[in-house]
Amino acid sequence: MRSTRLALSFSASVALLLLAPSVLAAPFEVETSRASPHHPLLVLAPREAKRSTLTIVFNVGAADDGMVNGLTRISQHALLHANARGSYASLYTALYGAAATLEMRTGLHESRFTLTASPEDFDALARTLLTTVLSPKLDPRRYEAALERAENDAQPLDPDVWLELLLVRAMLEEETRYRDPHLGSVSDAQGMPLNAVREHLSKMLAPCNATVIATGRFDAKALRKLVSGFRGGTVLERKRPTFKLPYKRRTPASREVQVLAYPLRIQTARDAAAARVLATLLEERLFQRFRNAGVGYSFASEPVFTASLDALALILPAAERSGIDLGPFLREEVRAVSEGQLEPGAFERHQKANLIRLRLADREPLEVAEALRTARERPAWYGPELPAALESLTPEALREVASAWLREESSIQIHFLTVMEGR
Helix, strand or coil: CCCCCCCCCHHHHHHHHHHHHHCCCCCCCCEEECCCCCCCEEEEEECCCCCEEEEEEECCCHHHCCCCCCHHHHHHHHHHHCECCCCHHHHHHHHHHCCCEEEEEECCCCEEEEEEECHHHHHHHHHHHHHHHHCCCECHHHHHHHHHHHHCCCCCCCHHHHHHHHHHHHHCCCCHHHHCCCCCCCCCHHHCCHHHHHHHHHHCCCHHHEEEEEEECCCHHHHHHHHCCCCCCCCCCCCCCCCCCCEEEEEECCCCEEEEEEECCCCCHHHHHHHHHHHHHHHHHHHHHHHCCCCCCCCEEEEEECCCCEEEEEEEECCCCCCCCCHHHHHHHHHHHHCCCCCCCHHHHHHHHHHHHHHHHCCCHHHHHHHHHHHCCCHHHCCCCHHHHHHHCCHHHHHHHHHHHCCHHHCEEEEEECCCCCC
8 A cells, every 4th residue: 555645736736737748758658478377477668767677576475374474475585585596695785786776575465576776787687686586496504594584574564555454354354364463474484494485485476476577778578588487386366255335344443544445447548547537536625624624634545456355445544533433524525526526627637637647657667667566457557548548538437437436335434443432
């Protein structure tokens, strides 16, 4: 879950529009290929940029650890620190010398490595990382050192999954794995047997469950050839749960948050364009209504894409432990937007702001990589058709999409309370 955005004000939108002439020609080229179901999915988005990004993302996360908490995270550490394919000390030295960065994250249903470097150093570093991660050979002599690093891991579970974890814990009560308070914990790393990690890497964190995303300037031909040489593993087929809607619940949590969400189906570029405009329109209305009332000081209205559910979510953390149900007020804002009850010029302003922001983001390889990571399971979310879909979107088309999505009978309202009711 990315950090909360503030809605674009009119003046901010104008400022973005002033930048538009220099970025109107930004390409949205995306090439997707896969040699077979046993190979990684390869996504290439070449851009003229000063930095390039490589993301290796597996469709495997902490919720797939089974009975061994931390297995996925510890396996990621082993890929870097107990791998005979290369020395982490040498990799770190190369990264430092190139002023490059390498980030490792573990979510509920995915885990990833993200390399960012200058184009001059990118190809060599990308080749090293891909070879290390997608064709590992564990070295027992280095395994204890890898476990020590894992045990000292200060943040084993990606903090951006907090909303996803709240939602699945509330809506999937029968799934005991989500209720484990130690989900993703690496506190028992020292007791993790090497064979468990080796099996997890050979079956789960394996090429068939991986997506390789390259953005910026890079040698596309060399990447295609290299990635086509990796294969193997057990294909993970994840069946989405079905929810009985509408869903409404009050449940205890460590923080007070109110969530009103509506399932999305991003099947076309028009859907993707409409979701973006709906999200910013609603966020601006939340900002105007609830911040002015002093109810809360951070708001979000954004598409939330998870392995369990795709939804447009309105998120309102309370400023105090009030326990007041703000659901009816959230619904009023949703109803107004879905019925087209907008201030004059509001639609045009948000349409243009989203378009300019999209064009600006397409020039930043890391932002493109993040968008494509989301789009790997829903290709219409990001691609060459999206700018035209945003430009051609009309208030009538937005109302049509909104009326299909933002329906009371498909709503999800969850009020997370820091105290039990009645206390």
